Amino acid sequence: MSTTSLGVLALKRSNSTVRYCFEADAEPGVLPRALELLAKRGLVPARVFAQAADDQLSVEIEVEGLSPDTAEHVGLCLSQIVGVRQTF
Template sequence: MSDTVSVLFTVEAEASPGLLPRLLQPFAKRDLTPDHVVSQRHRDRLRVELGMEYMPAEMVHLVAGNLGQVVGVYRVTEIRETGLRAAA
């Protein structure tokens, strides 16, 4: 059994149709389902939080990197039990 961590990704991006499904793709292609997804629009920007209570530790940097590559994403931040790290 692999180590798991609790992680919260916060994504800041331009508000555009189709952004939310593109943000879920890095999870889906690894057979992961976020425990919660919260989205809030502020004018032309969108702030999205995607969290998992028990995410395989080896997947965190992969998902963070993929989120940062989504078209329209300005910044991805990940918060783990152990601290804060900017991913993009």
């Protein structure tokens, strides 16, 4: 398991599968911005789960086929999205 320095948890499930987990403000643009980071790299998430409760959005995004460097870079980019609060 590795954690990026800015707050998005990246859990390794296998050598090439990563699950990103984070909490964010329950704002309409947070999830699309997170998914856009993957789409810009030609990646399609294997699994996406998001649940809103009050003013908080809990998100898990699972991606397959990432190299360690790419996984770390995506995690750093996710942590810089406006509204991302912390890991869980």
